[in-house]
Amino acid sequence: MQLHYGFDELKDIDFMAFIPIILPFFAVGILLVLIALIDLYRHRKTRKSLLMWTFIILFVNTLGPILYFVIGRKDSERL
Amino acid sequence: MNKFIVLIKKEFVQMVRDFKVIWLPIVFIFLGITQPIVTHYLPSILGALGGGQGITIDPSMTAQKGGEVLASTLGSQFDQLGLMILAISMMGIIQTDKANGMLAFILTRPVTVISYIAGKIVSNYLIAAFSVAIGYFASYLYVNYLFTDVPFSHMITALVFYLVWVLFIVSFTTMISTIFNSQGIIALISIVFLIGCRIIVGLSTVIDFVNSASMSKHAMEVLITGSVNSKAIDNALVTLVWIVLILFVTNYWIANKKFNHE
Numbered sequence: 001m002q003l004h005y006g007f008d009e010l011k012d013i014d015f016m017a018f019i020p021i022i023l024p025f026f027a028v029g030i031l032l033v034l035i036a037l038i039d040l041y042r043h044r045k046t047r048k049s050l051l052m053w054t055f056i057i058l059f060v061n062t063l064g065p066i067l068y069f070v071i072g073r074k075d076s077e078r079l
Numbered sequence: 080m081n082k083f084i085v086l087i088k089k090e091f092v093q094m095v096r097d098f099k100v101i102w103l104p105i106v107f108i109f110l111g112i113t114q115p116i117v118t119h120y121l122p123s124i125l126g127a128l129g130g131g132q133g134i135t136i137d138p139s140m141t142a143q144k145g146g147e148v149l150a151s152t153l154g155s156q157f158d159q160l161g162l163m164i165l166a167i168s169m170m171g172i173i174q175t176d177k178a179n180g181m182l183a184f185i186l187t188r189p190v191t192v193i194s195y196i197a198g199k200i201v202s203n204y205l206i207a208a209f210s211v212a213i214g215y216f217a218s219y220l221y222v223n224y225l226f227t228d229v230p231f232s233h234m235i236t237a238l239v240f241y242l243v244w245v246l247f248i249v250s251f252t253t254m255i256s257t258i259f260n261s262q263g264i265i266a267l268i269s270i271v272f273l274i275g276c277r278i279i280v281g282l283s284t285v286i287d288f289v290n291s292a293s294m295s296k297h298a299m300e301v302l303i304t305g306s307v308n309s310k311a312i313d314n315a316l317v318t319l320v321w322i323v324l325i326l327f328v329t330n331y332w333i334a335n336k337k338f339n340h341e
Contacts, residue, residue, distance in 0.1 A: 018120070021225070025116055028109045032102060039098065062109060062160075069102050070167055071262075 033057055036065035039073070047072070082190050086198030094206060103168060103206060107214030110161050114152040115221040118143065145226040146233065150299035152218045153241060157211065158277050158295055162248060163270050165207055169252040170265040172199055173329075177260065182333070192334045196253070196326060204249045208242050215241075233301055240298040243315050247291040247322060248273055254325045257332050291318040 036057045044050055053072050056064045094100050117124075176182040185195060219234055252269045259265050276292040287293045288310070297311040 021116065021119075025109075025112055028105060028112070032105050032109065035098065035101060035105075062106070065102065066106060066164055066167065069098060070171075073097065 029062065032062070032065045036068045040068065043073075083194040083198055086190070086195060087202045090198060090202035094202070099168065100206060103164075103210040104213045106164055107157070107161060107210040108217045109214075110156040111152055111214035111216075111218035112221050114156050115148055115218060115225050118148050118151070119225045143226060144303075145222045145229045146302040146305070148226050149218060149222045149229055149234070149237075150302040152215070152222075153237070153295060153302075154299050157214070157241070158292075159274070161211070161214075162273055162277070165245070165248055166252050166269040166273065167266050169203055169207070169249060170256060170262050170269070172203055172253050173256045174260065174262060174265060177257075186333070192330050193326075196329050196333070200250055200253055200326075203253070204246055207245055207249055211242065211245055212238060229302065230305070233305055236307065237298040237301045240294050240301065240311060240315070243318050244291060244294040244298075247294075247318055250322045250325045250329075254329045254332075257329045288314065289317055291321055294318055
């Protein structure tokens with residue numbers, strides 16, 4: 001079993017076979033993260049834990065942006 | 080009736096402000112296309128990453144029919160992560176109105192409690208049903224491309240059955256949101272109850288008959304076998320009875336001012 005792959009083996013992979021299929025999958029995920037990050041950036045003055053939400057949005061897969069939209073957007077409305 | 084339309088419009092303005100009309104469909108599209116892609120590439124993912132020595136993958140297992148994959152989209156994506164996301168996104172549906180005094184304010188106006196609740200549920204159900212349908216169509220397109228074709232009539236029938244279950248999810252979360260005051264408790268109770276309902280489907284026929292989650296099972300059956308279970312209509316009616324009961328409890332709770340607004 002091969003565990004280590006070199007960079008020179010990248011050209012052996014047939015990228016064109018699966019990129020058109022996988023691309024929408026990543027595009028949708030990145031779109032969600034981008035919307036959350038743009039909203040966070042526009043309200044950066046009023047958000048309390050800015051850094052924490054940035055990491056949650058970036059690193060918690062799928063659920064991070066959702067948690068930000070549901071819970072994280074609350075604190076600005078109180079002001 | 081006029082106030083009902085106004086309340087629905089207010090809800091939609093609120094949703095646009097929360098970006099809910101954007102992110103909820105995106106999340107369901109994401110969930111919908113995950114299942115076909117992962118199922119399609121499972122053999123090559125296992126071959127490349129897993130300790131593959133000595134394991135032969137039965138080709139008949141991986142060559143699934145389109146209907147089975149679409150059914151597993153409903154069963155293992157929408158019924159687990161999708162259900163949690165729906166419950167989390169709807170947990171503040173009435174609780175936020177209670178917390179900031181909006182509910183008490185609205186009730187001082189000449190608005191009936193029923194039209195308030197109906198406006199809440201209808202608007203939230205429309206957005207939830209729209210998201211689920213969009214995600215389901217995305218999944219359908221992928222399944223037709225990567226696997227065998229699913230007949231359009233089966234797809235629509237399964238979607239209609241599934242949307243009945245979604246209506247139950249929305250109204251149950253609304254009721255819990257009316258009764259309890261903390262968002263965490265609302266999310267916890269609705270997620271645990273709804274997933275519990277989904278897990279016990281299939282244990283016994285008596286429980287299945289009163290269990291709304293069996294609508295989801297009927298939707299999967301339509302996709303896999305292609306025929307409608309004769310119990311599906313009965314189950315849909317029982318689910319509607321549950322929903323009316325839930326509306327009644329919610330109405331009673333608000334009308335008798337059981338909620339405490341600080």
